[in-house]
Amino acid sequence: MRDGMRRKSLGVAAALLTGVLTLSACSGGGDDSPEESAASGGSGQEDADRAAEDANTSAAVISITPDDAADNVGINDDVQVSVEDGTLDSVTMTATESGTEITGTISADQTTWLPDAQLERATQYQIDVQASDREGRAAHETRTFTTVSPENSFIGYFTPEDGSTVGVGMPVSLNFDKPITNRAEVEAAVEITASSGQEVVGHWFNETRLDFRPEDYWEANTEVTVNLDWDGVEGADGVTGVQDRTFSFTVGRSQISTVDVESKQMQVVRDGEVLRTLPISAGSEETPTYNGQMVISEKHEETRMNGATVGFTDDDGEGEYDIPDVPHAMRLSTSGTFVHGNYWASDGVFGSTNTSHGCIGLNDEQGADDDTTDAAWFFDESMLGDVIVVVNSPDEEMAPDNGLNGWNMDWTEWQAGSAL
Template sequence: MRRSVVAVVTLVVVTPLALAACSGDEDKPSPAAWVGASSAPPPSGSVPESGSTEPGATGGAGAVSLTVTPATGKKNVPVSTEIGFKVSGGKVTTVALKDAGGKAVSGELREDGSAWVPSKTLKTSKKYDATVTAVDAAGAKKTVTTSFTTMGKAGKQTGTGLYLFDDRTYGVAMPVVVEFNPGIKKKDRAAVQKRMFVKTEPAQPGVWSWTSSGTQAYYRGPSYWKTGTKLTVRIAVGGLPTGSGRYGDRDRAATSKIGRSFIMKVDNKTKKMTVVQDGKTVRTLPVSLGKKSTPSSSGTMVVMEKKAATVFDTTAELGPTEGYRTEIEYAQRITWSGQYIHSAPWSVGAQGNRNVSHGCVNVSPSNARWLFDKTLIGDPITVRGTGDKLAAGNGWTAWDMSWKEFVKGSALPVSAELAAAQGDA
């Protein structure tokens, strides 16, 4: 299985090959959003309230000057629209948005105060009325209203996916992974990234980063997530212009939790895996890695999928002579190209001594089951010393680069302080 090469992108919210040796034709895990995901809270900000009404889309009485968008009478507005404003001599304190039936639409202010974001995608071909109130230092208010009509259903859409499920617990290295089909071009990524919200509790810094093809974006911090972290993610791209006349298919969202720290480290020199849980070494076990013709990749990978039983079948790619079909137990995928941690009873004698696998991390049946029972999706595994470097994008490779390199992938500016942060990578 071959995947696109990955680079990396950022938004911080304070209050996101060649045929592999083991299996070249295993299906990748589906993004959670493709099988349904509930909506998540809008970006953090003040709670909107209703305000007094004054006609028009601009106002400038007293010291407060206020301009609101979309402009009054605007039609064919994307259903992803935000209520934007420019204000001087005061600050916006309340925003109220209602549909044609008078029903209030929830939402919150952006942290930089530049706009108000509805908590859900607006409905197509509907009229909306917005009321925005700004207040100056003396308490004088300025209220402006605007009305607009949203566009009909988009003819061309960008498919999206989110690799997170609601109410699941993930490992400390779980990046927030978003997919786009077709990929987002460079010139359009900043606008899309501005609608990708991640909130962490407790608060931890983070950066978004895109693949070179724009088909994926990762969100992670300088260090692994803290145990117990709550991740609230909203990829608010439903109806958002994504370039080339396309619009995002729908919002994607999930609320998940980060579990205990469980880190696997494999050294080709010793042919051993060291398992560290919550900072303490809990087990060291022998492994066999890829033989010379099918080497394992060196780098930091993440458990992406777990199957108690599966079949590795490479006959379609390699033919009946070179290919093979083998039943496998306790398989944990770590690359898209088909490298796994898995039970290999046939190589127990080689484990700890020599490499005989087709690129996978072979362990004994008992060790494979022990690992399988302990790991979570998102647990990191670092392999060193094989001489074959992990290709960017061959799996969730967000941690297989330095933080300095990671932040370069952002389509939005990254603060100097955040870019200089020190962490695990």
């Protein structure tokens, strides 16, 4: 007798035995000896088993994961339905509050079912299942559970975007929505493979940011695949991951541009060949440009730049500058360093005078619609992840965590920041 059948038999047996005992008490037959009972046709258990068989119940045994009334259920792979000694006829899964039905797929052999998409966090779901055995007899099962709440789970936001093509300086940067204390397990659940064969190592800048990079810039034309297997991983006490996904990106051609603050020139080198040398205007003596290796993290045809947002204010608290239409702007740091077009300075400034508040300025026209300017050319020829190296500035080196600029840390120090 199968376990499922036996469970049903025991339930019927309990009911029948109650009836037998009640009848015995009313009829005064409770004093029969075992010999008399056997002579009269068998034990109460045998009667119960025969009654269960006669009830014609289904042999199909339905299994549902998770358990009924479970909390903090994962939103990726924690829900599944299966059946033994039968086939699934229907599986209906709904969000109990909204009534939204969750689509799912029954396997070709009709023995398993899985939801088609990721579930929502902090949501109660109900699953109703019907199956049948070879005789066509129906079995039913219902289960209710609640998925993990945002307070009890973490997710990681990643750069670069899935499917993008980037420059050779682009790191894999992961930013978490909760502080991570179990760094080793979270880092170990990140798998990065590169077609170039380069070793890739992680570095924790703080409890919410983990970046990965090779020792040197990515080799051009490298394919990189990142697997985030955080579903069920405990990031901190009572906080587990809910992501299980893979993304990939392509490293394009190599473009590294070197800004010499003293000579006020920027040399643009692609795949080892000099494309152009452009006159620039870097930070003034009062507000010099950082030295170091900087990665382009954003591109904007036009953007507003207000000095107040980066600490440059007048006595009245207003920004020292507020330009609503800075053309061809590309971000180099979180703190506000850009390489951008400049239409408000005279043409003679570029290549001769450093006048900015720390940015790297290129000659441009207002409106960002003149593709003949130096700024427009450089904007069109650049992509996210390209590297700009600043040398011979009186300022300090760019901090590695100020933007995507971990290259300003030597390899030994970078490796020391891994939790593995």
